[in-house]
Amino acid sequence: MTSAKSSQSMKPATAAKKLGIYLPAAPQEFQDNPVSREEFSELQSNPPQWLEELRRNGPHPRPEVARKLNVSISGLARGGVTEPLTTAEITELLQNPPQWLVAERASFAAVRAEELRLRDEAKKDEDKKAK
Incomplete structure (x- = not known):
């Protein structure tokens, strides 16, 4: 008997906190949608331009x-x-x-x-x- 692996996700606020960014400065798409563990890992290992820009210039939490x-x-x-x-x-x-x-x-x-x-x-x- 095998069970389907459920994908865990986190609220945008949690993901922003773990990424060290200020949530209101993130793109609206990031603010509005839960982030799966896979997406979070991808954001950490291969950050998109907006994330690099926020980390570099802020605003910082x-x-x-x-x-x-x-x-x-x-x-x-x-x-x-x-x-x-x-x-x-x-x-x-x-x-x-x-x-x-x-x-x-x-x-x-x-x-x-x-x-x-x-x-x-x-x-x-x-x-x-x-x-």
Whole structure:
């Protein structure tokens, strides 16, 4: 007894999130239709021109903006950045960082350093228990 393989699909918002793009900037056809796993794999391995253009120039969703600016998403909100930014806008912020960006980057770096320290400490404790 064999069962027909059903094709899984994801909502456009999920596919956009996984592709790291801002859904409202994607073509209407992409926004309106579910994306099958096969189509998603094809978009990842062989991106069409519109996807390459969105990834290169934006607008970028907040998680991507936060990653490019090296701050948290909360840090973006505290800095007043609530809308998607283009690559040019991100570059401008990096070249002429406002005070909030300098402060948020320092805070984010401190948090990451503390997380790394705690992770290393936990590993050392684990190693001691193993001996």
